[in-house]
Amino acid sequence: xxxxxxxxxxxxxxxxxxxxxxxxxxxxxxxxxxxxxxxxxxxxxxxxxxxxxxxxxxxxxxxxxxxxxxxxxxxxxxxxxxxxxxxxxxxxxxxxxxxxxxxxxxxxxxxxxxxxxxxxxxxxxxxxxxxxxxxxxxxxxxxxxxxxxxxxxxxxxxxxxxxxxxxxxxxxxxxxxxxxxxxxxxxxxxxxxxxxxxxxxxxxxxxxxxxxxxxxxxxxxxxxxxxxxxxxxxxxxxxxxxxxxxxxxxxxxxxxxxxxxxxxxxxxxxxxxxxxxxxxxxxxxxxxxxxxxxxxxxxxxxxxxxxxxxxxxxxxxxxxxxxxxxxxxxxxxxx
Amino acid sequence: xxxxxxxxxxxxxxxxxxxxxxxxxxxxxxxxxxxxxxxxxxxxxxxxxxxxxxxxxxxxxxxxxxxxxxxxxxxxxxxxxxxxxxxxxxxxxxxxxxxxxxxxxxxxxxxxxxxxxxxxxxxxxxxxxxxxxxxxxxxxxxxxxxxxxxxxxxxxxxxxxxxxxxxxxxxxxxxxxxxxxxxxxxxxxxxxxxxxxxxxxxxxxxxxxxxxxxxxxxxxxxxxxxxxxxxxxxxxxxxxxxxxxxxxxxxxxxxxxxxxxxxxxxxxxxxxxxxxxxxxxxxxxxxxxxxxxxxxxxxxxxxxxxxxxxx
Numbered sequence: 001x002x003x004x005x006x007x008x009x010x011x012x013x014x015x016x017x018x019x020x021x022x023x024x025x026x027x028x029x030x031x032x033x034x035x036x037x038x039x040x041x042x043x044x045x046x047x048x049x050x051x052x053x054x055x056x057x058x059x060x061x062x063x064x065x066x067x068x069x070x071x072x073x074x075x076x077x078x079x080x081x082x083x084x085x086x087x088x089x090x091x092x093x094x095x096x097x098x099x100x101x102x103x104x105x106x107x108x109x110x111x112x113x114x115x116x117x118x119x120x121x122x123x124x125x126x127x128x129x130x131x132x133x134x135x136x137x138x139x140x141x142x143x144x145x146x147x148x149x150x151x152x153x154x155x156x157x158x159x160x161x162x163x164x165x166x167x168x169x170x171x172x173x174x175x176x177x178x179x180x181x182x183x184x185x186x187x188x189x190x191x192x193x194x195x196x197x198x199x200x201x202x203x204x205x206x207x208x209x210x211x212x213x214x215x216x217x218x219x220x221x222x223x224x225x226x227x228x229x230x231x232x233x234x235x236x237x238x239x240x241x242x243x244x245x246x247x248x249x250x251x252x253x254x255x256x257x258x259x260x261x262x263x264x265x266x267x268x269x270x271x272x273x274x275x276x277x278x279x280x281x282x283x284x285x286x287x288x289x290x291x292x293x294x295x296x297x298x299x300x301x302x303x304x305x306x307x308x309x310x311x312x313x314x315x316x317x318x319x320x321x322x323x324x325x326x327x328x329x330x331x332x333x334x335x
Numbered sequence: 336x337x338x339x340x341x342x343x344x345x346x347x348x349x350x351x352x353x354x355x356x357x358x359x360x361x362x363x364x365x366x367x368x369x370x371x372x373x374x375x376x377x378x379x380x381x382x383x384x385x386x387x388x389x390x391x392x393x394x395x396x397x398x399x400x401x402x403x404x405x406x407x408x409x410x411x412x413x414x415x416x417x418x419x420x421x422x423x424x425x426x427x428x429x430x431x432x433x434x435x436x437x438x439x440x441x442x443x444x445x446x447x448x449x450x451x452x453x454x455x456x457x458x459x460x461x462x463x464x465x466x467x468x469x470x471x472x473x474x475x476x477x478x479x480x481x482x483x484x485x486x487x488x489x490x491x492x493x494x495x496x497x498x499x500x501x502x503x504x505x506x507x508x509x510x511x512x513x514x515x516x517x518x519x520x521x522x523x524x525x526x527x528x529x530x531x532x533x534x535x536x537x538x539x540x541x542x543x544x545x546x547x548x549x550x551x552x553x554x555x556x557x558x559x560x561x562x563x564x565x566x567x568x569x570x571x572x573x574x575x576x577x578x579x580x581x582x583x584x585x586x587x588x589x590x591x592x593x594x595x596x597x598x599x600x601x602x603x604x605x606x607x608x609x610x611x612x613x614x615x616x617x618x619x620x621x622x623x624x625x626x627x628x629x630x631x632x633x634x635x636x637x638x639x640x641x642x643x644x645x646x
Contacts, residue, residue: 292398
């Protein structure tokens with residue numbers, strides 16, 4: 001095992017080394033069109049900016065159409081309107097893969113970072129330290145009758161429960177509902193919904209009985225005004241989200257991977273190739289930058305992504321049905 | 336109290352009370368609106384003023400060093416968008432209004448056209464976005480460019496420009512036209528030298544109001560794909576060859592460039608997690624409001640100028 005992975009990293013170093021020396025010999029130019037998830041957008045904007053310092057004549061544009069909207073532009077029938085890279089806060093769906101096959105679009109899937117979903121309460125809430133997945137499911141399932149904290153767990157006080165969460169157009173909503181309620185798009189609808197996470201932050205900070213969920217980075221930015229709830233998943237022990245617990249997968253099931261999908265044909269263009277390699281090589285620096293504040297993957301996963309891109313391995317590893325529920329390590333590294 | 340007093344002052348006290356109450360209500364409503372606006376402006380200024388500077392206008396948005404970010408791409412995107420929109424919508428809109436008011440026969444067909452224009456003014460802006468996406472982006476292959484954006488915006492504001500211009504032209508006294516005709520002027524000379532100058536202040540008001548609307552509008556631009564983070568301005572990455580032909584070529588390239596506008600940049604910042612971006616959003620709002628103020632101020636000055644030129 002060791003010699004093989006060692007050989008692999010030698011090859012990777014050689015390949016990327018060659019790429020960098022070729023790039024520095026001749027200045028690249030051209031445009032790279034990126035579109036997709038608003039969650040992943042800060043990563044792509046930071047990457048575009050840093051890459052612009054290295055290659056000032058390459059212009060990277062980043063659109064924010066949402067994961068589904070981004071795939072619509074990535075899998076566009078007309079080749080001249082297609083984006084080069086689609087960023088996504090979930091793997092490509094079966095319907096989108098069919099569309100790609102129909103138009104003969106090949107794409108390379110590269111995992112880029114993790115995002116955690118934080119479950120938050122008012123800072124003065126001193127009774128709720130942790131919740132189990134089962135309790136969250138009872139709170140958020142369709143037609144749930146839970147309207148008071150005392151209904152969640154015996155011992156919780158008689159305080160009205162006010163729920164805050166993203167609306168159904170959000171990728172965070174999709175992921176939370178699938179991980180917790182385990183039925184796509186099935187969630188109670190009598191809660192304060194907003195696509196803007198800052199509105200949810202405002203809501204929970206102003207409401208002692210408030211309970212909400214949104215991206216971990218929004219919790220980090222508003223730490224002093226919010227209380228964080230530990231989640232008890234399959235491990236049986238309550239775990240709070242943090243960079244470590246999200247990266248090593250113990251904050252489960254509420255941490256999710258984010259991806260970029262590169263159009264294979266576009267990946268032959270030097271400016272696209274240069275940008276993607278730059279993103280992978282500097283991924284931890286970019287995704288854990290204080291104004292991006294996501295969680296980087298393990299270096300093995302980035303190496304796997306680099307190799308997929310260098311070899312031009314197309315298709316999604318999530319296309320097989322048994323990939324559901326597996327970690328990135330399991331699907332990309334076969335562990 | 337004589338009989339005539341009673342005739343002129345029936346229930347005088349009650350009427351006077353109603354009049355005072357109405358006056359008070361008007362003051363209250365106006366005052367309330369002004370206070371809300373004042374609070375809004377104060378909060379925006381309070382949040383954004385520390386980041387406002389001349390450099391803020393000349394720096395690109397930045398994710399990694401937000402304290403050194405600016406609105407350059409969005410400000411120039413807005414300037415290009417509004418400039419092109421004005422160049423398309425004003426001649427077309429005023430021309431249509433002149434035709435409908437001065438030339439077109441009054442029959443069922445022109446009445447149908449007028450009804451449709453009035454209806455179009457009430458169509459939600461997202462519908463224009465869909466139209467722009469289908470016609471300009473896809474069918475005419477202008478791509479997701481500032482050209483597609485401004486043509487879509489032109490369609491959006493055309494009904495307002497036409498209606499406002501028609502009202503202004505209709506308000507020009509007929510005696511002016513008759514006097515011109517009596518002196519042997521043609522229809523064109525009458526319109527050019529008498530009707531349009533007299534109607535200009537009204538036309539200008541309508542045009543400026545619709546431009547301000549185009550400047551704050553986002554939905555159709557998001558539809559055609561302007562929700563984009565870019566670090567260059569339209570035309571900023573092309574070299575113009577010397578001479579007129581080179582300049583025309585540069586212009587042709589520039590209007591096919593992708594773009595972002597101020598409201599979209601503000602939205603992009605307001606959505607992010609870190610408080611520094613919310614300050615940037617506030618500073619962006621101040622810039623947008625200032626541009627609008629300049630535009631509206633120019634309208635007032637121009638209108639005063641035209642009115643003074645009237646005999």
